[in-house]
Amino acid sequence: MTSNPYPLGLRLHGRRVVVVGGGAVATRRVPALLDAGADVLLVAPELTPALRARVDAGRLHWVSRRFVPEDLDGAWLVQVAVDDPIAAASVSAVAAERRVFCVRADDRTAATAWTPAVTRHGPVTVAVLGGGDPRRAMTVRDAVRDLLAVRLAPDGIAGPPDASTGTTGGMQAGRVALVGAGPGDPELITVKGWRLLTEADVVVADRLVPGLLLDELRPDVELVDASKIPYGPSRAQEEINQILVDRALAGAFVVRLKGGDPYVFGRGGEELLACAAAGVPVTVVPGVTSSIAAPAAAGIPVTHRGVAHEFTVVSGHLAPDAPASLVRWDALAGLHGTLVILMGLKNLAAITATLIAHGRSPATPAAVVQEATTGTQRVLRSTLGAVAAETLTADLRPPAVVVVGDVVNALGA
Numbered sequence: 001m002t003s004n005p006y007p008l009g010l011r012l013h014g015r016r017v018v019v020v021g022g023g024a025v026a027t028r029r030v031p032a033l034l035d036a037g038a039d040v041l042l043v044a045p046e047l048t049p050a051l052r053a054r055v056d057a058g059r060l061h062w063v064s065r066r067f068v069p070e071d072l073d074g075a076w077l078v079q080v081a082v083d084d085p086i087a088a089a090s091v092s093a094v095a096a097e098r099r100v101f102c103v104r105a106d107d108r109t110a111a112t113a114w115t116p117a118v119t120r121h122g123p124v125t126v127a128v129l130g131g132g133d134p135r136r137a138m139t140v141r142d143a144v145r146d147l148l149a150v151r152l153a154p155d156g157i158a159g160p161p162d163a164s165t166g167t168t169g170g171m172q173a174g175r176v177a178l179v180g181a182g183p184g185d186p187e188l189i190t191v192k193g194w195r196l197l198t199e200a201d202v203v204v205a206d207r208l209v210p211g212l213l214l215d216e217l218r219p220d221v222e223l224v225d226a227s228k229i230p231y232g233p234s235r236a237q238e239e240i241n242q243i244l245v246d247r248a249l250a251g252a253f254v255v256r257l258k259g260g261d262p263y264v265f266g267r268g269g270e271e272l273l274a275c276a277a278a279g280v281p282v283t284v285v286p287g288v289t290s291s292i293a294a295p296a297a298a299g300i301p302v303t304h305r306g307v308a309h310e311f312t313v314v315s316g317h318l319a320p321d322a323p324a325s326l327v328r329w330d331a332l333a334g335l336h337g338t339l340v341i342l343m344g345l346k347n348l349a350a351i352t353a354t355l356i357a358h359g360r361s362p363a364t365p366a367a368v369v370q371e372a373t374t375g376t377q378r379v380l381r382s383t384l385g386a387v388a389a390e391t392l393t394a395d396l397r398p399p400a401v402v403v404v405g406d407v408v409n410a411l412g413a
């Protein structure tokens, strides 16, 4: 006989949950239990490396042996994550005797509790049971997740879409999020960054943020173009700070969308300080930085075993002999590893000459990656001695990343 399950939200903080088994299923189940604050006891002769790492970190207790009935002493819930049906049934039997709910990975019909497919949005958790069909549950969960990504704010539930009058239900009001948009491909924004973007009332965007992300904004979102074109006219940073603060103090949820990572030559720190000084709360969402993604997109791992034990990211926006430069190019020339230069095209001839003058071989492989991860990406492979001239000949332009080091050819030139 089947009857509908009765849904509950278990509040497991500090409560003993026993997990029997240390394999792949347990590896998937344990993180959510720890996230709920459960006092997890893992019973298994062996563990996966991921579970072992959590044990080593002191996140849970492990007894290295097979299950014995006393393991359920004080337990509120048991999850059976073993393949062996006889062993699983014996845990079930002890659990039933002790009135402890028992989840069975091997046999849902033998379980007294089912784990739902879950999507979490801040404090909101949606759990879907598919009537015994996990695939159906996941399909429904995915559809709900997509819907909620647009409608739910992390701190609470937004109003219905037609009731939203500019402040996304007011739940995100008066806040700023500094969001890294990634290097160029719109799919390289983080899940969290994208979610906050869909909730914004105001988006203050740099020129280098992927245009397609902006294309997807709701029509009522105010888009402020904070373009800072290299070597061209730039909007004063103070003015951008002021826009962030003013809009937030007026009650808007402001997303400051920045190319790559907000804190890698992105002036995100200044914006955070300006908001903090005005009492505006700020969330920082890191992004995929072009300093790593651009080399990767060109088939260059910034470190490669046996080739480079370090990579250094440096701005080349000032010439090496500029009094205001904070970069020790002479010291960088003495390193063996990978050098990644951002904003370096204008000064590339001076930079490469300085590196060579201080000892880096002109034969060192070098590459330039322009507009990485976009449909117009261009890659030039060269050497430290020749890259500046070849960049000019090839008419490569910003935004571009220059990579110097043997890793340039590590995966084949």
Ligand SMILES: C[S@@+](CC[C@H](N)C(=O)[O-])C[C@H]1O[C@@H](n2cnc3c(N)ncnc32)[C@H](O)[C@@H]1O
Residues within 6 Å of the ligand: 183, 184, 208, 230, 258, 259, 260, 261, 262, 263, 264, 265, 266, 288, 289, 290, 291, 294, 341, 342, 343, 344, 369, 370, 371, 372, 373, 374, 398, 399, 400, 401
């Ligand atoms: C002001 S910095 C900002 C860096 C950004 N915060 C990051 O983490 O990628 C701008 C520089 O980043 C590099 N850059 C950004 N996006 C790029 C891309 N798609 N391809 C190549 N270089 C890029 C270029 O060197 C550009 O001049």
